Amino acid sequence: MRVEFGVLGPVTAWNEAAEPLALRGPRHRAVLARLLVARGHVVPVSRLVEDLWGPEPPLDAVSSVRTFVAALRRALEPDRTPRTPSRLLVTEGPGYALRADHDAVDAWRFETLVTSSTPAMSSLSSFSAEPVPAEVAERLKTALDLWRGPAYADVAEEPWARAERTRLTELRLTAAERRAEAQISLGAVAEAVADLDAHVAEHPWREDAWQLLALALYRSGRQVDALSLVRRARRMLREHLGLAPGPRLGRMEEDILRHAEHLDPGPQGSVARVWAQASAAYDTMVPSRARTRLESTAGLMRDLAVTGGGGLEAARRHRVAAVAAAEQLGDPELTARVIGAYDVPAIWTRSDDPAQAEWLVAAAERTLLRLPSGVRAAARAGLLATVAVESRGTLPVAETPTGAAVRPLRAARQAEAIARRLDDASLLVFALNGVFMQTFRRAGLSGHRDRIGAEIVSLAARHSLVTYEVLGHLIRMQSRCAVSDFAAADRHASAADALSDRHELPLVSVFTTWYRALRTAMTAPADTAEAAYREAATSLTGAGMPGLESGLLPLALLCLSVSRGATPTVASDADWGPYGPWVRPLLLVSEGRRKEAAELLRSVPSPPRDLLYEALWCLLAQAAVQAGEPTCMRRAHTALTPAASELAGAGSGLLTLGPVAGYLEALAAQR
Structure with a gap:
């Protein structure tokens, strides 16, 4: 039985259930206190006698001390077998010692x-x-x-x-x-x-x-x-x-x-002074041509990326420059560290700069080929995770100089396996971010993404990885929204907001603001819902996320109309961004141009496999039903069937077309 001792107040002892032990009278407590003062050292019986009774002890003082010790042993070790030595209050040489663990004494x-x-x-x-x-x-x-x-x-x-x-x-x-x-x-x-x-x-x-x-x-x-x-x-x-x-x-x-x-310098004065002193010391002590500056730059860009739109854009730009500089030095291990250091969480599945992302994926693949076999596994995992995150499941697979290529899904799984083997929490959440980005191979995988988000939240919370804890909550917000579990989605949105407020992560509110616009669109009148979406769109101004901003507001308003059975009304100057090919057939149908819409539907490519995959297929399904185009209807039915129990597009946490089941029923009725 574990025993804990208290001397910061009356002398006492507790068992492992935090129940006080019966230490009997004041002399017993005095003996215990004297042994605790000795901090594990032996206190001779003669010293105990003198400390308890002074220079003129009673004739039976020694036997009394032994009686006190025996009673203490019974109280402290009630399960000890009779006549076996005590392991806590021990007899040693001329006296006694208390062998308490260091953390057992308050x-x-x-x-x-x-x-x-x-x-x-x-x-x-x-x-x-x-x-x-x-x-x-x-x-x-x-x-x-x-x-x-x-x-x-x-x-x-x-x-x-x-x-x-x-x-x-x-x-x-x-x-x-x-x-x-x-x-x-x-x-x-x-x-x-x-x-x-x-x-x-x-x-x-x-x-x-x-x-x-x-x-x-x-x-x-x-x-x-x-x-x-x-x-x-x-x-x-x-x-x-x-x-x-x-x-x-x-x-x-x-x-x-x-x-x-x-x-009272105020927070601004204090922060400015600390920054100036630290940066000046770094500039003085670290040579300008030192390779460690590249690694420091990558780390700084990682922090800069979460400070807001301008910071995100600058971070992307300087990150590429740092990777290019590392490659020029011809040191693949350094390049691997510089690439892997930028482990910024990614939640949106369309790249803000596809050309730059493709270049970074290619750089990571080149570095993987050049790494010596004995390099730390963590560096290799960081490169693989970068391939998985930056490809976002939508980039073409880049061919390496040898003709081989690192498939993003395989890269994500390899990075995850290495991180789990190394038991490296920071590396694992980065790898899981890559796995998340590769979970759009088909519709209906919101449950899989929810499990990824739950593990990221758990890992990040335990290891104080705040930005990844936010990412996990946003993934779970999206995933729970997809299956109409809005109570849980609300909790995760609130958790993400609380973390972003506490740790100054302003870009988080872009996603939670759009989510709340989606919640409004589910129940409010059309004009209120439209106003909520237009208000949400203002959060994208200056956010530095063109991959999210481009075409999103017109798409959200179109989905709002379709989900309510209204004829889409589109402004003549609407910018559909990357969604044009999958929106155009429905717009033609709404204008009465069904023949043109049918021709377009017969050749339309499948939507990108990302967070809006189901939403875009539902728009195509709606157009195909109204235009009477059977080929596209069959394709849409096959693509959407795995998501039959979900809300179309709600897995994005931004917009929805309502239940996928309704579109499947309409498709089935035309077959």
Whole structure:
């Protein structure tokens, strides 16, 4: 049975069910406390006798100690077989030792949490505004929550406990101040003010605490209160405690009076300063011709890509330049790292720049051919995942110089297999993104994509891969929408929005805004639905996603009309973008030009195998039924049958033509 010990408050012990153990009387607890103070070292029986009774112990003191130890052993190890040695409270040499695990004693866990939180307190004299990681504040909160009262409360007056109690108490005060400093740096000044106010009231000699409270008040906009507090602290230290205030309180007063910038630089000033210092140091220390600059550039472009439209466009442009530069150096391993470093999640199945995507796929394939056999498997997997993601299932297969080609679906599966073998979460979510992009070989695969999205969410959440956690939620939003599970789709859209707000990922709202327009189109009057789509279209302005934007609004409005049985009304200047070949037959039918529509339907190619595959086939099916063209009707019926239980187009999370089953029924009635 695992036993945990508590000394941050009354001395106690708990079993693995968190139930307190019966430690009997105060002498038993004193023996346990004395052994815990020794931190695993042997305490001789003679020392225990002296510590328990002082210089004049009773005649039976030694036998009493043995009785106490025996009772403690029974309480701590109730399942131990009689006459077998104790594994926890052991007899060794002239005395006893408690062999508790380090994480089994609350004081020891507390000390580890505090000392590992930050290497040292940052300079309180300068009040650095550089952010303290949120993990530090959370870890210190966990540490402070371990306290249930004064340390070793049962033996507070014992001389042998005094040093340990003092040390732990000092560490507790330091932890409270360090946590307050972290809160202030993270902007949680209101919480810091409340904590520090109670802290200085109980421990008025803590000069650092006064300074932190003044800083928190200043950053709360209470500058007068901050100045008054500093003056009160100096007066109290001098008059009531007889202590000369340190020079830092004096400087604090001066800084408040002149509104020194370092007291409240604001987030913009802090971020700008950190960026300038770090980039200057990098520029100075890393030679301009160093190959590591290419890898750094690729990583920077990955972060830039999620900052917004301009950032996405710049990231694509500079990414190609970095890959080209790496290839020119003739180092395939470096090129592989540069290509694989740009693991930006992709949700839309049509490329924003097909020519660039085709070039990147070809570069990845060339690099795969040139990689030495002994290169790390992760580099190879990154290249394969890049092929799968960038091809998006719609690009022609690029021929390599040898005439061979890396098939995108095979590349996705190979990348996934390598990532699973390496147990590399970052690589696996990238590979799964590639697998997702290759799941459009036929209609009706929303369930498969939902499972991929669920695994991505799970992996990304466990490993703090925020952008991929968003991707997983968007995939699940699309997939649940396809099967009319709007309650689940709503939850995933909200989760994606919450993550994007918290981590400044503005492009996410493009997809969730369009999804909510789709939700409106499912139930609202036509004019309200149209207004929602037009509003959603404004989110694409400047988003840097032409592969999504081109032709989307006219297509959404056309689908809205068709799903409601209305005759399509199309503006003469409508730009159908890449969807023209599959929209044109229905437009001809709506104009009464059925013969022309039938001729076009007989030669129309199959729609691209992407998120709008079912929607475009439904438009063709509608046109074929109205034009009476049997060949296209047979093709549409075959293509759409696997998606009979889905909403046409809803798997895109953007638009829908209603149930696929309705189009299949109309096709079947004409056969």
